[in-house]
Amino acid sequence: MIEKSQDYIINQWLKEYEPINEIAQTEDIHIEGVSETVKNLALQRTGFENLGMKYITDKGWYRQYQYMLLLKSESEIDEQKLTNYDWLDGLSDWLAEKNSKREFPILEDNKKIIEVSCANALNYEQNEDGSISVYYLQLYFNIRKEN
Incomplete structure (x- = not known):
């Protein structure tokens, strides 16, 4: 069986949020950047930070992986901008609900998501004319790998 990357699994998990499928019905969530079409999404990893282990006897690592979710959409009038x-607020609420219920994607290679959050x-x-904008939502996935 071919191992799926962590980024691929997270990308697929985000598609459980129904409004993402309304945007990504003709295109997947892109990796790295948005496409030329008007309404689409991209998930770009922006880095990771090592987090402290809970106990000194813990083996493996604990990291916070950081991503940008980019939404490219119409923004010519204020109503479109507010929409x-x-x-993005709806997605933030969905992520908070998933976090409180501990409903995370299942990663491979002894990795486990411990917490999900978002900001900004x-x-x-x-x-140039303001009719199309790219919106940004920062996502955080705290991931623990056991050896």
Whole structure:
């Protein structure tokens, strides 16, 4: 069996959020950057930070993997901008619910997601006339690997 990467598994898990499928019905969630089409998503890893282990006898590592979820959408009028922020807020709420219920994707290679959170929903960039914007939501996945 071919092992699936952590980023692939997280990408697929995010598609459980129904409004993502409304956007990603013709395209998947891209890796790294948004495409030329108007309405699409991308998940880009921005780094990781080592976190402290709970006990000195713990083996393996504990890290926080950081991602940017990019939403490219129409933003010509204020109503569209507010709709985009509402969409990001809905995703934030869904992630908070998944975190409280401990409903995380199952990773391979003895890795386990311990916590999920997000922050900083904002307008990341826009085209020259302001009709299309890329919105940004920072995602955090605290992952523990046992040896």
